[in-house]
Amino acid sequence: MKLPQTHADAAAEFLKDTDRSHWHDDTLWHVRSKRDASAQKIPEWEQLRTLASQIKDHVLSNLDTLLLQFEKNAQANGIEVLWAKDAQEHNEHVLRILEENQVKQLVKSKSILTEECGLNHFLEDKGYDVVDTDLGERIIQFNKQVPSHIVMPAIHLKKKEIGDIFHKHLGTEAGSDDPQYLTEAARQHLRQKFIQAHAAITGVNFGIAETGGFVVCTNEGNADMGTHLADIHIACMGIEKLIPRAADLGVFLRLLARSATGQSITNYNSHFHRPRKDKKMYLILVDNGRTKQLGREDFRNSLKCIRCGACMNTCPIYRRSSGFSYNSTVPGPIGSILSPGMDLKKHSTLPFASTLCGSCSDVCPVKINIHEQLYKWRQVITKEGPSQPSKKWAMRFGGNVMSKPKLFDLMGKMARKSLSISPRGFVYNSFNAWGKHRELPEVPKESFKDWYKKNRNK
Amino acid sequence: MKVGLFIPCYVEQFYPNAAIASLQLLEKAGVTVEYPLEQTCCGQPMANSGYQQYGEGAAQLFRKNFEAYDYVVCPSGSCTLHAKEHILSDQEGGPKIYELCEFLTDVLQVKTLDASFPFRVGLHASCHGLRGLHLAKPSELMIPEFNKPLGLLEMVKDIDLVQLTRKDECCGFGGTFAVFEEAVSVDMGRDRIKDHEQQGVQVITGADMSCLMHLEGLLRREKKTIKVMHIAEILNGHTPEN
Amino acid sequence: MSSKESILAAIQKNKPDLLPLPEHPEFPVEGDLVERYKSSIKSNGGEALEVSDPAEIRDYLELHFQDSQMILSLSEVVKGNYDIALAEDPHDLEHVELAILEGEWGVAENAAIWLPEESLKHRALPFIAQHLIVLLKKDRLLGNMHEVYQSINVSDSGYGVFIAGPSKTADIEQSLVIGAHGPRSMTVFLLD
Known part of the structure; x- marks a missing residue:
């Protein structure tokens, strides 16, 4: 079998066996809890x-x-x-x-x-x-x-x-x-x-x-x-x-x-x-590859790692996707900042396999700022990694809207309007990953800005 | 004290009640607050996706909107952290940004609130507020206990606050993570909800509407009765909508 | 350029400016070290017993081991039935049932006992034996690892080991099993 290409695909595969994935999550969470109790002393x-x-x-x-x-x-x-x-x-x-x-x-x-x-x-x-x-x-x-x-x-x-x-x-x-x-x-x-x-x-x-x-x-x-x-x-x-x-x-x-x-x-x-x-x-x-990583100012302190695995045990993504989903010798959060330095292309999805919750950095015994490095690898990967034209376009478009208040207001209004009038099947289509298992927010009758103009800024 | 209110883009569009509650809370505490109308977003969605450069326009707009204020207050730990680290970090003498709860506890030093909320409530500790802004002691760190949002909720009359099994596990929102890692994101959200359900929670609250939007999306799809409310709404005396 | 030279050259090129090496502060340990030690070794899967009279150790041995079993003692306090001098090679220790050793230092906070090579004769001994007993004088108990590293010089011996319990594993579904490869039990006798 060909290994799934992205962390997300591999994780989705692992999560299909809910008994196993819940067991994996609970077991590693238990190890994390033991760590807490021990450190507390x-x-x-x-x-x-x-x-x-x-x-x-x-x-x-x-x-x-x-x-x-x-x-x-x-x-x-x-x-x-x-x-x-x-x-x-x-x-x-x-x-x-x-x-x-x-x-x-x-x-x-x-x-x-x-x-x-x-x-x-x-x-x-x-x-x-x-x-x-x-x-x-x-x-x-x-x-x-x-x-x-x-x-x-x-x-x-x-x-x-x-x-x-x-x-x-x-x-x-x-x-x-x-x-x-x-x-x-x-x-x-x-x-x-x-x-x-x-x-x-x-x-x-x-x-x-x-x-x-x-x-x-x-x-x-x-x-x-x-x-x-x-x-x-x-x-x-x-x-x-x-x-x-x-x-x-x-x-x-x-x-x-x-x-x-x-x-x-x-x-x-x-x-x-x-x-x-x-x-x-x-x-x-x-x-x-270690001397190369030493030369990357933003990433060098990943080399402080003493391989305790605490960041894996605490990581809510690792616990729910298992080590194999990372397809890298060192999996989990620390692996996601070490591996891109070894092979950027192969490991380009790993820094995105995180909510940047920061638990890894707080649990790390040598205080590696893992989640901040994940953020920084993302910036590197969008420039030097495999190109993702549609994502890039969407982000550029979003950035453009966000820099123009009038356009933002208009787009917001249009989005709310279209959400409130569109048939359900149109909104919850197969391209809407959010809506696969989640509802979108209910559309309010007015935005805060509209309310504010009426009530405070007459 | 000149205070400017920053309302995250999606809150402005989809959760006006959280924004209204934030504004009114500050007003009740005697603060003169302005909401600069030209604001949009802090640029975090672009930056966290690896396109910090595309968030630069939003960041510049942010700086311009708030340059004349002493404080920027924002009812979101995540947006506050982003603005603090990436927009206002290199500005000397510029405005100081605070998440709403920490502004109430640390700057205004609020000791009482005129609110009642006779419901069983679970507090979701959003990660960026927790570990980035230190709104509370993260469970990983061996430092003295403190919890600013919880301290505020405890000032609300009749509120029934629960203890969660995993008191500060991430809900799985994570911005575009919610879409690009849909399966893990949904699994994490469901696990959080289960924890609240097991404690018999009626309302999940928190200082970040984005986490709550994710949890609400799951709750509504699964037709569960648990509601989500931004912490400002509870502190401002709102009740859950039916 | 040799690999050594190229690695060193890469480091010189890539390393940041020198950052200071911190000194070690004191981390004093308070409380009853013996009680602390006993509770620590319990969590590691071992056991510690206080004895005032060596006869108690001999009673313990009689109760738990038979003379037909190979018992090797490097302690003067209790005798075994096999002479270490007979073992020229560590492979000769394959069938040792019990090894009795004297520990140099013990650490209350984690139950680790420092055993330098000199107190083992063969490095393999405390691993290959089916069971391990270590005798330790109570006045050789220290609070934590910082104190013990101040008291020993690790390079005085070609080999030295901190042993804190029996051989154990939890690699099968995180279930703790004692006796992975080495000793199936570790008992420490704390002597006055």
Whole structure:
């Protein structure tokens, strides 16, 4: 099936299954509520957000220096640091490491960056079996899908569907959909993969410039199970993931899990500084469009994102349209300001998939002004994106009417008149998207201006 | 104090009662208000659609209409925010724009209202007023509670105000979003209505007629008995029309 | 130009003027840290028990584990039945039923315990074990993450981890399941 072209079409498709869409909305709203309850317990919550935002602002303004400091310290720690200007180079680095070390089996923990780079497909084409070990990621990997949420990758699936997937791939009992039972099956299956793996790939939540180490956060412990058993650890990190000091982790670890799921912290927060004795640790620093985004003044602070997913959970559009409707590695509000920078044409409808309600900006732990950037992307897209002649004409026409009071009064009068005399079928036609499920306002007997002239301005 | 009243284009054309109520409320509070007759629109529909340049004519007209005033007051959080951020933002010494509720609470410091409204009412928190103008504490922020529109409604006698389950979720209007993302917009609107229905609300009110127009469109199509009224109408002592 | 050089050059060209790096203010934590810790770990799916006498831990072990199970203790307070020195490779730990470790610092507001590599011997140990017990002295409890980062130097160890509960997941319809890949339980004994 060809993917729907616009976010609106894909969203309409998702909403057809009302049971699923309501479940999706309620479930993510529940996560948002847990976030609220958790943040409420921290008296200095808003101060932490400001601090996190300022730290990240500093990082972006000093990124070259910090990256060099980070590289130097990491190398001194015995980590091999590689640089990749794009997804292709990143994937080739990984491949070369696997080949050099004659790796046969590899496991991978969650990394949005490797999704962005299409690493799995790249390695599979070269004959590698990449095993995603995060439970949600393993589920969608079996199902040949991509994550629909950056923190809860399989949130679009119901347990019955997961039961069917596991029945097919892991031989669980047909029709069994108990989460405990299914998780246990995945545990047994993945434990074997961990034991056999020669290499483990992880993402990076935070790179620490002053110490040359990095932090990976999980609840399942899958990143650690992979890296501590395998001989090779490959960590893939976007260049914006840096923080200057270890002490900054105090701020970010207090914000991250609370914003993501309402937990006070993820259960495992691993700080990697040196490889195990006689083992190898690689760190790939990836640009892939980030330096370009850094140069866009209006959009650069989207790079402050720590991938908590809070903006997705709070977004009333995301909750009702699901991650796939965005057709972008990072969906939801943050994805809608990051993705147009990667491919303006492909992602040109995303900044319009918002009411600009602003909830995303207020929930963001690093205070990215997401909704303001959505507004600004709209201005860019109408100039540089795919042309929409009829919309453009309508807006130009509207703007013209609004700049001429006499014309505005006349048009208003005509609109009210024609609405009040036109047959219903003429007004509520198939071109009237408003009227598909909504009535237009009732026509009053006079406009306010008419009333005012009669009653106040004699 | 010279106060100019700005009435959003669609309110001027389709919801004159909300505009009349706004004017009368200000007059009752002792303010001399003028409504400049040459006004049209703030240009937000064009700007939010990505065509800010086509809203520039409307913006210029706005500046011209209100340059001689100390305050511009507007019964819409959304239009107020747009004018504040895109029309009056770089004007030094020009007029200050206030949304009606915040003008009543912050500038006029209204403490009592002569109004009664014996109905069960749900307050819809419109996003631009809430998160843009800070008319109330958004649920996302961990700051002390405050709510200017609610404070005003609480001054109305006999009013029965309800607590909503999702007290400040967007209704899905969003300007041209309502048309270009019709399916999501309608779904969001229905969910808001359901929340009010579950609390037994008779009247949904709010400081933005655009959200209410969207909700009213759904309510009327689905033949529901819930009415919508602009907050100014309630504060000015109007009763729901049948 | 190498990728490194081109990335750095692009940053230099595109980055904004230098913005200041803020200092960390103090965020003091008030109240009973032990009670706070116990309630925090509960929300993470774990449990904390106060003990005044190590014998209570031995009683706990007798009640919950059998001697036929592989119990590995790195604590002097309670003994296990398997010597870590026998494990040359982390794969040798595959069948560990219970690991008993001593935590360096605990954080009351989120139940995280700092375990540097030195207190694990094998990095894999607290993950591969079916169950985890951590002993922590009450005077090693701190209020929040800021305090703990002031007390440790993360790069002193090649690896260190904050563990705040058992291995868990909610990836199937958001239903919480304890025991995703690692320990199916985490019990912290808070010692005087």
